[in-house]
Each structure stands twice: as structure tokens, then as C-alpha cells.
Amino acid sequence: MKQSTMNKAINEIKTTLDRINSRITEAEEQISDMEDKVVEITTAEQNKGKRMKRTEDSLRDLWDNMKRTNIRIIGVPEEEERKKGTEKIFEEIIVENFPNMGKEIVNQVQEAQRVPYRINTRRNTPRHILIKLSKIKYKESILKAAREKQQITHKGIPRRLTADLSAETLQARREWQDILKVMKEKSLQPRLLYPARISFRFDGEIKTFTDKQKLREFSTTKPALQQMLKELL
Structure with missing residues (x-):
């Protein structure tokens, strides 16, 4: 009788342990599934971050490439531009300061416009003129000649020629x-x-x-x- 009772208790303990082990196994499987999902999400986020980084780099490179051929003309009053036109002013500056470059440089202008105010829209100072050239070599030639000449003029009045710098610069x-x-x-x-x-x-x-x-x-x-x-x- 005692042996039978003992065997029954042992069986019940085994059954309980089996249930506990089964629950532990299920819990471990759930934890493993959750870990796998975390890894998947982390990997997806990392890939997303990498894609965003590549996109940002591509946009930055594109923007820098667009700006790389640009030159700014600083100090030309807007009323003068309205009378003659932006490209005409650029041509006059080139002829006055770099006569040897002549029409070759002037013909490389792809776009010419005023850039918007960036710091204070109420300032009375003239905005810069932005000149987009067809190739970087023309921009470099102008800037090199400007550095050597030291002072650039337009109708005898000092002006400035500078590169249009990238955001990083x-x-x-x-x-x-x-x-x-x-x-x-x-x-x-x-x-x-x-x-x-x-x-x-x-x-x-x-x-x-x-x-x-x-x-x-x-x-x-x-x-x-x-x-x-x-x-x-």
C-alpha cells in the first residue's frame, strides 16, 4: 500500500516536471523567436540606415557637383543688373579684367541668376549673382586669374569673384x-x-x-x- 502511494506520488512529480519542462521549452522557443525577430528588425533598421546614408551621400555628391562649376559675383547693384541683364554684366567683368579669355569663357555660361537672401531679408546690401559654367576648368581659370589680379572691377568699381562653396565647406x-x-x-x-x-x-x-x-x-x-x-x- 505504501509502495503504491509512493509510486503514485513519484508519477505525479514526474508529470509535473514534464509539464514544467514543456513550458520551459515553449518559453525558450518563444524567446528564440523573439530574438530572431529582434535580429531581423535590427538588420532591417541597419540596412535602412545604410540606404539612407547612401542616399544622403548621393544627394550631397550631386549637390556638390552642381555647385562645383559655380562662381559668385559679389557687389553688383540690382538696378544695374535690371538694365543690362546678368550675363551681360558677367561678360563686361570678363572683358574688363581678363581680356585674353574673351568670348570663350562668356560662351560657357549655362545659367545666371541672383541668389536669394540667406541671413537677413531686410538687409539693403545687394544679393550675389550666381554664374553656372559648363565645366569646372573654366571656373578654375577665372578664379586663378582673379587671385593673380587681386582686385576685380566692373566699370572701375571693385567687385568680388568667389567660388560657390559646398555645404561641407x-x-x-x-x-x-x-x-x-x-x-x-x-x-x-x-x-x-x-x-x-x-x-x-x-x-x-x-x-x-x-x-x-x-x-x-x-x-x-x-x-x-x-x-x-x-x-x-
Whole structure:
């Protein structure tokens, strides 16, 4: 009798353990399925992120390529443009400053327009003229000649010719602004060179850097400069 009771209790325990093991197995399978789904979702998100990154890079490359052949003319009053037309003003600037280039450059203009205000729409200063050329080599030829001539004029009045910079270059130039401000306060005569280099005078010499990392490395050898820029580097 006692043996029978004991066997029954043992069987009940086994049955209970089997049920528990079955539930554990089911739980493990559910956890595994959930882990698989998490992996799938994570992979999908990563792929989505990669696709977005590729799309952003493609758009950035496309935008940079569009801007790469552009030149800005700064300082031409809008009333003068309305009288003559944008392309005519560009032609006059080329003829007046670079007579050797002549019609070859003028004929490469694909588009000419005023760019919209970007900072303050109420400012009374003239907007820039944007000239889109057919090939980058023409833009480079004009900018090189402008740098060599140093001063560009239109009807004897000083104007400026500059490259139309990409978003990345503009951001790189903005990142120098705090350092430029400090250097000006310390009379280091800083300048922001094209396209995004900083130049300043230190210990009687002109120093030029293309990024903050190189400036940081140099400053470690100059304690006074390091102390001056410690909050910015």
C-alpha cells in the first residue's frame, strides 16, 4: 500500500516536471523567436540606415557637383543688373579684367541668376549673382586669374569673384569662427583662407592649418597657444 502511494506520488512529480519542462521549452522557443525577430528588425533598421546614408551621400555628391562649376559675383547693384541683364554684366567683368579669355569663357555660361537672401531679408546690401559654367576648368581659370589680379572691377568699381562653396565647406568654415574670434582678441591676425583653412601669425611666423586636429597637435608644442585655445580644441 505504501509502495503504491509512493509510486503514485513519484508519477505525479514526474508529470509535473514534464509539464514544467514543456513550458520551459515553449518559453525558450518563444524567446528564440523573439530574438530572431529582434535580429531581423535590427538588420532591417541597419540596412535602412545604410540606404539612407547612401542616399544622403548621393544627394550631397550631386549637390556638390552642381555647385562645383559655380562662381559668385559679389557687389553688383540690382538696378544695374535690371538694365543690362546678368550675363551681360558677367561678360563686361570678363572683358574688363581678363581680356585674353574673351568670348570663350562668356560662351560657357549655362545659367545666371541672383541668389536669394540667406541671413537677413531686410538687409539693403545687394544679393550675389550666381554664374553656372559648363565645366569646372573654366571656373578654375577665372578664379586663378582673379587671385593673380587681386582686385576685380566692373566699370572701375571693385567687385568680388568667389567660388560657390559646398555645404561641407561652409560648415568647415563656420567651425573656425570661435577660434578666429579668440585669435583676433589676442592680435594674432587670423585669416580664413579658401576654401576652409585658418592662417595666423605666431612667434613672428605665419602658420596655416587645414583642420582643428592639426592645429591641436601644433598647439601642444606651444603652451601659450594651447592655453589660449584650450576651451575650443
